[in-house]
Amino acid sequence: MAEEKKVRTLEQIQDEIRSYLGEIEYLRSQIGAIDATIADLRIVDATLAYIKEKGKGKSIYIPLGSGVAIKGKIENPDDVIMDVGAGILVGATIDEARENIEKRINALMNLRLALLRKIEEDTRKVNELLKELQEMQPEKK
Amino acid sequence: MEAVRAYELELELRQVRELRKAIELKMKELEYAEGLITATKSERKIYRSFADLLVEVTKDEAIEHIESLRLAYRREIERLKQREKEIMEELVKLRS
Numbered sequence: 001m002a003e004e005k006k007v008r009t010l011e012q013i014q015d016e017i018r019s020y021l022g023e024i025e026y027l028r029s030q031i032g033a034i035d036a037t038i039a040d041l042r043i044v045d046a047t048l049a050y051i052k053e054k055g056k057g058k059s060i061y062i063p064l065g066s067g068v069a070i071k072g073k074i075e076n077p078d079d080v081i082m083d084v085g086a087g088i089l090v091g092a093t094i095d096e097a098r099e100n101i102e103k104r105i106n107a108l109m110n111l112r113l114a115l116l117r118k119i120e121e122d123t124r125k126v127n128e129l130l131k132e133l134q135e136m137q138p139e140k141k
Numbered sequence: 142m143e144a145v146r147a148y149e150l151e152l153e154l155r156q157v158r159e160l161r162k163a164i165e166l167k168m169k170e171l172e173y174a175e176g177l178i179t180a181t182k183s184e185r186k187i188y189r190s191f192a193d194l195l196v197e198v199t200k201d202e203a204i205e206h207i208e209s210l211r212l213a214y215r216r217e218i219e220r221l222k223q224r225e226k227e228i229m230e231e232l233v234k235l236r237s
Contacts, residue, residue, distance in 0.1 A: 081186075081188060081195070083190075084173065084174040084177045084178065085170040085171070085173055085174040086167075086170060086171050086174040086175075086206070086207050086210055087189055087190045087191075087206070088174050088178060088187060088188070088189055088190070088198075088203050088206070088207070089187070089188040089189075089190060089195060090177060090178065090181055090185060090186075090187055090188075091185050091186035091187070091188070092185070
C-alpha cells in the first residue's frame with residue numbers, strides 16, 4: 001500500500017482530490033434535500049396536532065391545485081388518509097398518521113447522520129491527499 | 142470513431158445503471174407498502190390513487206395491484222441487466 005502511494009503522480013492525486021470534492025458536494029446536496037423533507041414532515045405533524053386538538057367543525061379551504069382552493073368543513077378530525085407508496089393510501093387516525101411521520105423523520109435523521117459521517121471521512125481523505133501533495137511539490141521544484 | 146462509440150456506450154451504461162437503481166428503490170417501496178397493507182386491520186379503508194383521484198379498494202385489490210407492479214418492475218430490471226451485459230461485452234470488444 002505504501003509503495004502504491006509512492007508511484008502516484010501529482011495528477012493522480014489531484015484527480016483523486018477532485019473526485020472526493022465532487023462526492024462531498026453531492027452528499028451535501030443530498031443532505032439539503034433530506035433537510036427540506038424533514039422540515040416538510042414537521043409542518044404536516046404540527047398541522048395534524050392542531051387539527052386533532054381544535055379542528056372539529058372548523059371551516060377550511062382545501063387546495064385544488066394551481067393556487068385555487070374550495071371551502072370545506074372538518075367533520076371528523078380523526079379520519080385522515082396517508083400515502084404508503086405504490087399509489088396506495090390507507091385510512092388512519094391522526095395519532096397513527098403522526099406516528100408514521102415520526103418514523104419517517106427518524107429514518108431520515110439516521111440517513112442524514114450516515115451522510116454526514118461520509119462527508120467527514122471524505123474531508124479527512126482530502127486533507128491527507130493535500131498533505132501528500134504539499135510534500136510532493138518541493139520535489140517538483 | 143471507436144473512442145466515440147466507447148464514450149456513447151459508457152454514457153448509456155451509466156443511464157441504464159441509474160434507471161435500474163431507481164427501479165430497485167421502487168421495489169423497496171412496494172415491500173414497505175405491502176407490509177403496511179398486510180398489517181392493516183380489516184376495517185381500515187384503503188384507497189388507490191388514479192391520477193390524484195382516490196378510489197376505495199379492498200385489501201386484496203391493493204395487494205394485487207402491488208403484485209402486478211412488482212412483476213412489471215422485475216421484468217424491467219431483468220431487461221436492464223441484459224442491456225448492461227450487452228454494453229459491457231461491446232465495451233470489452235472495443236477495448237481489446
